[in-house]
Amino acid sequence: MIPRQASQVNTIDLRKLHPLDEALELMHFGFRGLTVEADRYLDRHGLTRVHHRILYILARRDDVAVGDLLVILGVSKQALHRPLKQLTERNLVAVTRDPARHRFKLLSLTAAGRRLEQTATEYERHAMQKALDVASPAQQQAWHRIMAVLAEPLRRC
Structure with a gap:
Protein backbone atom coordinates (compact mmCIF):
# COMPACT_ATOMS: atom_id res chain seq x y z
CA MET A 1 0.00 0.00 0.00
CA ILE A 2 1.16 3.52 -0.77
CA PRO A 3 1.97 5.67 2.28
CA ARG A 4 -0.73 8.25 2.97
CA GLN A 5 1.54 11.26 2.52
CA ALA A 6 2.45 10.12 -1.02
CA SER A 7 -1.10 10.72 -2.16
CA GLN A 8 -1.20 14.39 -1.18
CA VAL A 9 -0.59 15.47 -4.75
CA ASN A 10 -3.47 17.86 -5.18
CA THR A 11 -5.14 20.53 -3.12
CA ILE A 12 -8.62 19.09 -3.56
CA ASP A 13 -9.76 16.57 -1.00
CA LEU A 14 -11.30 13.82 -3.10
CA ARG A 15 -13.47 11.17 -1.52
CA LYS A 16 -12.19 7.63 -2.00
CA LEU A 17 -14.89 5.36 -3.40
CA HIS A 18 -12.61 2.36 -3.83
CA PRO A 19 -9.21 1.27 -2.42
CA LEU A 20 -7.57 1.81 -5.84
CA ASP A 21 -8.76 5.42 -6.11
CA GLU A 22 -5.59 6.65 -4.41
CA ALA A 23 -3.42 4.96 -7.06
CA LEU A 24 -5.64 6.35 -9.83
CA GLU A 25 -5.32 9.86 -8.43
CA LEU A 26 -1.54 9.51 -8.21
CA MET A 27 -1.49 8.40 -11.87
CA HIS A 28 -3.70 11.30 -12.95
CA PHE A 29 -1.96 14.04 -11.00
CA GLY A 30 1.46 12.50 -11.62
CA PHE A 31 0.90 12.74 -15.37
CA ARG A 32 -0.24 16.32 -15.01
CA GLY A 33 2.90 17.07 -13.01
CA LEU A 34 5.02 15.41 -15.69
CA THR A 35 3.56 17.55 -18.45
CA VAL A 36 2.88 20.89 -16.72
CA GLU A 37 6.07 22.69 -17.80
CA ALA A 38 5.93 21.31 -21.33
CA ASP A 39 2.30 22.41 -21.56
CA ARG A 40 3.23 25.92 -20.41
CA TYR A 41 5.94 26.07 -23.06
CA LEU A 42 3.54 24.84 -25.74
CA ASP A 43 0.92 27.37 -24.63
CA ARG A 44 3.40 30.20 -25.23
CA HIS A 45 3.46 28.98 -28.84
CA GLY A 46 -0.32 28.67 -29.08
CA LEU A 47 -0.14 24.87 -28.98
CA THR A 48 -1.49 22.14 -26.71
CA ARG A 49 -0.75 18.62 -25.49
CA VAL A 50 -2.44 17.24 -28.63
CA HIS A 51 0.01 19.10 -30.84
CA HIS A 52 2.90 17.80 -28.75
CA ARG A 53 1.70 14.20 -29.09
CA ILE A 54 1.72 14.58 -32.88
CA LEU A 55 5.17 16.20 -32.91
CA TYR A 56 6.52 13.57 -30.51
CA ILE A 57 5.50 10.70 -32.81
CA LYS A 77 -9.54 11.54 -38.47
CA GLN A 78 -11.82 14.24 -37.17
CA ALA A 79 -9.83 14.59 -33.93
CA LEU A 80 -6.51 14.76 -35.81
CA HIS A 81 -7.58 17.12 -38.59
CA ARG A 82 -7.55 20.47 -36.80
CA PRO A 83 -4.30 20.15 -34.80
CA LEU A 84 -2.47 18.66 -37.78
CA LYS A 85 -3.70 21.48 -40.02
CA GLN A 86 -2.46 24.02 -37.46
CA LEU A 87 0.96 22.35 -37.35
CA THR A 88 1.27 22.35 -41.15
CA GLU A 89 0.08 25.97 -41.41
CA ARG A 90 2.77 26.98 -38.88
CA ASN A 91 5.40 25.12 -40.91
CA LEU A 92 6.12 22.70 -38.06
CA VAL A 93 5.01 19.64 -40.03
CA ALA A 94 5.66 18.99 -43.72
CA VAL A 95 3.27 17.00 -45.90
CA THR A 96 4.45 15.08 -48.96
CA ARG A 97 2.93 12.38 -51.13
CA ALA A 111 13.46 21.97 -38.63
CA ALA A 112 11.25 24.35 -36.61
CA GLY A 113 8.95 21.48 -35.64
CA ARG A 114 11.91 19.40 -34.51
CA ARG A 115 13.23 22.23 -32.32
CA LEU A 116 9.84 22.84 -30.73
CA GLU A 117 9.30 19.12 -30.06
CA GLN A 118 12.76 18.72 -28.56
CA THR A 119 12.26 21.62 -26.17
CA ALA A 120 8.80 20.48 -25.03
CA THR A 121 9.97 16.90 -24.56
CA GLU A 122 13.05 18.03 -22.65
CA TYR A 123 10.76 19.55 -20.00
CA GLU A 124 9.13 16.12 -19.63
CA ARG A 125 12.48 14.31 -19.55
CA HIS A 126 13.62 16.61 -16.76
CA ALA A 127 10.47 15.92 -14.72
CA MET A 128 10.79 12.17 -15.33
CA GLN A 129 14.45 12.15 -14.33
CA LYS A 130 13.69 14.09 -11.16
CA ALA A 131 11.05 11.51 -10.22
CA LEU A 132 13.22 8.52 -11.08
CA ASP A 133 16.11 9.94 -9.06
CA VAL A 134 14.17 9.34 -5.82
CA ALA A 135 13.65 5.65 -6.63
CA SER A 136 16.06 2.75 -6.33
CA PRO A 137 16.85 0.70 -9.45
CA ALA A 138 14.46 -2.00 -8.21
CA GLN A 139 11.70 0.57 -7.72
CA GLN A 140 12.34 1.97 -11.18
CA GLN A 141 12.06 -1.53 -12.66
CA ALA A 142 8.79 -2.08 -10.79
CA TRP A 143 7.43 1.21 -12.12
CA HIS A 144 8.38 0.26 -15.68
CA ARG A 145 6.67 -3.10 -15.25
CA ILE A 146 3.48 -1.49 -13.94
CA MET A 147 3.39 0.96 -16.84
CA ALA A 148 3.98 -1.88 -19.34
CA VAL A 149 1.10 -3.86 -17.87
CA LEU A 150 -1.17 -0.80 -18.03
CA ALA A 151 -0.21 -0.25 -21.69
CA GLU A 152 -0.72 -3.90 -22.66
CA PRO A 153 -4.40 -3.54 -23.72
CA LEU A 154 -3.31 -1.00 -26.35
CA ARG A 155 -1.31 -3.71 -28.13
CA ARG A 156 -4.47 -5.71 -28.70
CA CYS A 157 -6.35 -2.81 -30.32
Whole structure:
Protein backbone atom coordinates (compact mmCIF):
# COMPACT_ATOMS: atom_id res chain seq x y z
CA MET A 1 0.00 0.00 0.00
CA ILE A 2 1.16 3.52 -0.77
CA PRO A 3 1.97 5.67 2.28
CA ARG A 4 -0.73 8.25 2.97
CA GLN A 5 1.54 11.26 2.52
CA ALA A 6 2.45 10.12 -1.02
CA SER A 7 -1.10 10.72 -2.16
CA GLN A 8 -1.20 14.39 -1.18
CA VAL A 9 -0.59 15.47 -4.75
CA ASN A 10 -3.47 17.86 -5.18
CA THR A 11 -5.14 20.53 -3.12
CA ILE A 12 -8.62 19.09 -3.56
CA ASP A 13 -9.76 16.57 -1.00
CA LEU A 14 -11.30 13.82 -3.10
CA ARG A 15 -13.47 11.17 -1.52
CA LYS A 16 -12.19 7.63 -2.00
CA LEU A 17 -14.89 5.36 -3.40
CA HIS A 18 -12.61 2.36 -3.83
CA PRO A 19 -9.21 1.27 -2.42
CA LEU A 20 -7.57 1.81 -5.84
CA ASP A 21 -8.76 5.42 -6.11
CA GLU A 22 -5.59 6.65 -4.41
CA ALA A 23 -3.42 4.96 -7.06
CA LEU A 24 -5.64 6.35 -9.83
CA GLU A 25 -5.32 9.86 -8.43
CA LEU A 26 -1.54 9.51 -8.21
CA MET A 27 -1.49 8.40 -11.87
CA HIS A 28 -3.70 11.30 -12.95
CA PHE A 29 -1.96 14.04 -11.00
CA GLY A 30 1.46 12.50 -11.62
CA PHE A 31 0.90 12.74 -15.37
CA ARG A 32 -0.24 16.32 -15.01
CA GLY A 33 2.90 17.07 -13.01
CA LEU A 34 5.02 15.41 -15.69
CA THR A 35 3.56 17.55 -18.45
CA VAL A 36 2.88 20.89 -16.72
CA GLU A 37 6.07 22.69 -17.80
CA ALA A 38 5.93 21.31 -21.33
CA ASP A 39 2.30 22.41 -21.56
CA ARG A 40 3.23 25.92 -20.41
CA TYR A 41 5.94 26.07 -23.06
CA LEU A 42 3.54 24.84 -25.74
CA ASP A 43 0.92 27.37 -24.63
CA ARG A 44 3.40 30.20 -25.23
CA HIS A 45 3.46 28.98 -28.84
CA GLY A 46 -0.32 28.67 -29.08
CA LEU A 47 -0.14 24.87 -28.98
CA THR A 48 -1.49 22.14 -26.71
CA ARG A 49 -0.75 18.62 -25.49
CA VAL A 50 -2.44 17.24 -28.63
CA HIS A 51 0.01 19.10 -30.84
CA HIS A 52 2.90 17.80 -28.75
CA ARG A 53 1.70 14.20 -29.09
CA ILE A 54 1.72 14.58 -32.88
CA LEU A 55 5.17 16.20 -32.91
CA TYR A 56 6.52 13.57 -30.51
CA ILE A 57 5.50 10.70 -32.81
CA LEU A 58 6.74 12.42 -35.97
CA ALA A 59 10.11 13.07 -34.32
CA ARG A 60 10.52 9.34 -33.78
CA ARG A 61 9.26 7.96 -37.11
CA ASP A 62 10.28 8.95 -40.63
CA ASP A 63 7.57 9.85 -43.12
CA VAL A 64 4.51 8.73 -41.18
CA ALA A 65 1.36 8.14 -43.22
CA VAL A 66 -1.68 9.94 -41.83
CA GLY A 67 -3.47 6.61 -41.34
CA ASP A 68 -0.56 5.24 -39.34
CA LEU A 69 -0.51 8.36 -37.16
CA LEU A 70 -4.21 7.87 -36.43
CA VAL A 71 -3.53 4.32 -35.24
CA ILE A 72 -0.50 5.28 -33.15
CA LEU A 73 -2.35 8.11 -31.42
CA GLY A 74 -5.60 6.18 -31.15
CA VAL A 75 -7.70 9.07 -32.43
CA SER A 76 -10.21 9.63 -35.24
CA LYS A 77 -9.54 11.54 -38.47
CA GLN A 78 -11.82 14.24 -37.17
CA ALA A 79 -9.83 14.59 -33.93
CA LEU A 80 -6.51 14.76 -35.81
CA HIS A 81 -7.58 17.12 -38.59
CA ARG A 82 -7.55 20.47 -36.80
CA PRO A 83 -4.30 20.15 -34.80
CA LEU A 84 -2.47 18.66 -37.78
CA LYS A 85 -3.70 21.48 -40.02
CA GLN A 86 -2.46 24.02 -37.46
CA LEU A 87 0.96 22.35 -37.35
CA THR A 88 1.27 22.35 -41.15
CA GLU A 89 0.08 25.97 -41.41
CA ARG A 90 2.77 26.98 -38.88
CA ASN A 91 5.40 25.12 -40.91
CA LEU A 92 6.12 22.70 -38.06
CA VAL A 93 5.01 19.64 -40.03
CA ALA A 94 5.66 18.99 -43.72
CA VAL A 95 3.27 17.00 -45.90
CA THR A 96 4.45 15.08 -48.96
CA ARG A 97 2.93 12.38 -51.13
CA ASP A 98 4.04 8.77 -50.95
CA PRO A 99 5.72 8.15 -54.33
CA ALA A 100 4.53 4.53 -54.36
CA ARG A 101 0.98 5.33 -53.25
CA HIS A 102 0.19 8.86 -54.42
CA ARG A 103 -3.08 9.05 -52.47
CA PHE A 104 -1.22 8.67 -49.18
CA LYS A 105 0.12 11.74 -47.38
CA LEU A 106 3.40 11.39 -45.51
CA LEU A 107 4.14 13.58 -42.52
CA SER A 108 7.50 14.70 -41.19
CA LEU A 109 8.82 17.44 -38.94
CA THR A 110 10.35 20.59 -40.32
CA ALA A 111 13.46 21.97 -38.63
CA ALA A 112 11.25 24.35 -36.61
CA GLY A 113 8.95 21.48 -35.64
CA ARG A 114 11.91 19.40 -34.51
CA ARG A 115 13.23 22.23 -32.32
CA LEU A 116 9.84 22.84 -30.73
CA GLU A 117 9.30 19.12 -30.06
CA GLN A 118 12.76 18.72 -28.56
CA THR A 119 12.26 21.62 -26.17
CA ALA A 120 8.80 20.48 -25.03
CA THR A 121 9.97 16.90 -24.56
CA GLU A 122 13.05 18.03 -22.65
CA TYR A 123 10.76 19.55 -20.00
CA GLU A 124 9.13 16.12 -19.63
CA ARG A 125 12.48 14.31 -19.55
CA HIS A 126 13.62 16.61 -16.76
CA ALA A 127 10.47 15.92 -14.72
CA MET A 128 10.79 12.17 -15.33
CA GLN A 129 14.45 12.15 -14.33
CA LYS A 130 13.69 14.09 -11.16
CA ALA A 131 11.05 11.51 -10.22
CA LEU A 132 13.22 8.52 -11.08
CA ASP A 133 16.11 9.94 -9.06
CA VAL A 134 14.17 9.34 -5.82
CA ALA A 135 13.65 5.65 -6.63
CA SER A 136 16.06 2.75 -6.33
CA PRO A 137 16.85 0.70 -9.45
CA ALA A 138 14.46 -2.00 -8.21
CA GLN A 139 11.70 0.57 -7.72
CA GLN A 140 12.34 1.97 -11.18
CA GLN A 141 12.06 -1.53 -12.66
CA ALA A 142 8.79 -2.08 -10.79
CA TRP A 143 7.43 1.21 -12.12
CA HIS A 144 8.38 0.26 -15.68
CA ARG A 145 6.67 -3.10 -15.25
CA ILE A 146 3.48 -1.49 -13.94
CA MET A 147 3.39 0.96 -16.84
CA ALA A 148 3.98 -1.88 -19.34
CA VAL A 149 1.10 -3.86 -17.87
CA LEU A 150 -1.17 -0.80 -18.03
CA ALA A 151 -0.21 -0.25 -21.69
CA GLU A 152 -0.72 -3.90 -22.66
CA PRO A 153 -4.40 -3.54 -23.72
CA LEU A 154 -3.31 -1.00 -26.35
CA ARG A 155 -1.31 -3.71 -28.13
CA ARG A 156 -4.47 -5.71 -28.70
CA CYS A 157 -6.35 -2.81 -30.32
